[in-house]
Amino acid sequence: MDNIVVEALIRALSVGTPLLLACLGAIINERGGVVNLGVEGMMAVGALAAFAVASSSPDANLWLAVGASMLAGAALAALHAVATVTLRANQFVSGLALALIGTGAAGLLGKKFEGLPLFNKVNDWNLGGFIINPFTVAALLLAVVMAFYLNSTRSGLTLRSVGENPAAADVLGVNVGAVRIWAVLAGGSLSGLAGAFLALSYRASWADNMTGGLGWIAVALVIFVGWRPLRAVLGALFFGFLYYLQFRLQGNSPVPTEVFNAMPFVLVLVVLALAGLRGQQGDAPAGLGRPYVRGER
Template identity: 85%
Template sequence: MDTLIIEAFARALAVGTPLLLACLGAIVNERAGVVNLGVEGLMAVGALAAFAVAASAPDANLWLAVGAAMAAGAGLSALHALATVTLRANQFVSGLALALIGTGAAGLLGKRFEGLPLFNKVPDWSLGGFALSPFTAAALLLAAGLAFWLAATRSGLTLRSVGENPAAADVLGVNVGLVRTLAVLGGGALAGLAGAFLALAYRSSWADNMTAGLGWIAVALVIFVGWRPLRAVAGALFFGLLYYLQFRLQGNSPIPTEVFSAMPFVLVLVVLALAGLRGQAGDAPAALGRPYVRGER
């Protein structure tokens, strides 16, 4: 029984890591008032960039591959920043377009990498017989650091003020457009980092649609955890455990496998509905999804 519990916790951590990283990126975006539904596409291009660098040579620098993934995520998210912050386009439409562009481009450009070996992968750390990925450790530290930064630092307060009342922040001398743009770029970099984990540690390969909907779950997870970084840790573990149970139960139950495949997405709808009944949507930044135009109310 103890072995089964440890295995379930380890697998929940593994699957929860990209969810947590992507969720933290979306929290940064949305605390600044910008909705980003393109997380799935950002994760896909991050995974492709990481694998392309890592598979380029047997002695390729894996941390350079991680940097490439973050740069790819930030670079693609710049399109979202341009559309929503500079041109004040609809944030939901722009995010959906970003998701389609990212997944489509990754699928097309990644065809040449399908079936190629990854010469090495980011190794896990062994902690008393328990394997821990450096990505997982980084995600946990980032969650704690982001929670502290938002609550206890001047720059974190500035970010939150832009998401709550951009007009007031503007009066106090804050460059609202710059803050929102940097938040979108930073969130994109974290989504790219989530993709790097999939390519360099979790799957250690490249395949089309390797994100498998994790980006969409991460977007919903932001609402479920009330835009709180520390709550995101528990939420990511919960959905990671759900994914583990999905694969564990397939083939060991008379229930069709399609039911288990749909289970994480069905549960997303359930938990979001419960969050709405509890009024958790009231935790959303007041200016979320609204473009800011100086002088307008």
């Protein structure tokens, strides 16, 4: 029984890793007052960039592949930053466009990588009999560091103030636009890192639509966890456990496979509805989704 519980926990942590990384990126975005619905697209281009570098030769450096994924995610996020922060476009429309651009571009450019071997992959670590993935360790550490950064550092307070009341932050000499652009780029790089986990470790291959809607779940997870990094760990673990159940029960149950495939997305709707009923949306930054124009109220 204990082995089953430990196995379920490890699997849930592993499956929940890309959700946690992408959720942390979205938290940084939204703490700065910018909504980015393009997480799915940034994960897709991050996965493609990582696989393209890692599959280029048997001696390819996996660190370069990880760096490429983060740069690709940040590059796509830069389009969103220009559109929403500089040009003050609607953040929701821009984010949706980003998701479509990212997934479409990754699918098109990734055609030539389908079926190619991955010479090296990021293997799990054996820490005293406890098997864990390096991406999972990095995600957990990032959650702790981000919580400390947002709550206990001057720059974290600046980021939060820009998301809560950009006009007040501007009066105090904060460059609101620069802070928001930095937040969007940081969020994009973490989404790209989530894609690298899929390409270099979890699936260790490239296939069109390999993100499978995880980016959309990560966006919803931000609301569910109340924009708090440490809560995001529990939220990712919860949804990771759902995916683990999905894999374990498929083929061992009379329930159709489609029901298990839809389970995580149905639960997203349920938890968001529960969050709305108990007023958790009140935890959102006050300036979230609103473009800032100096002198306007």
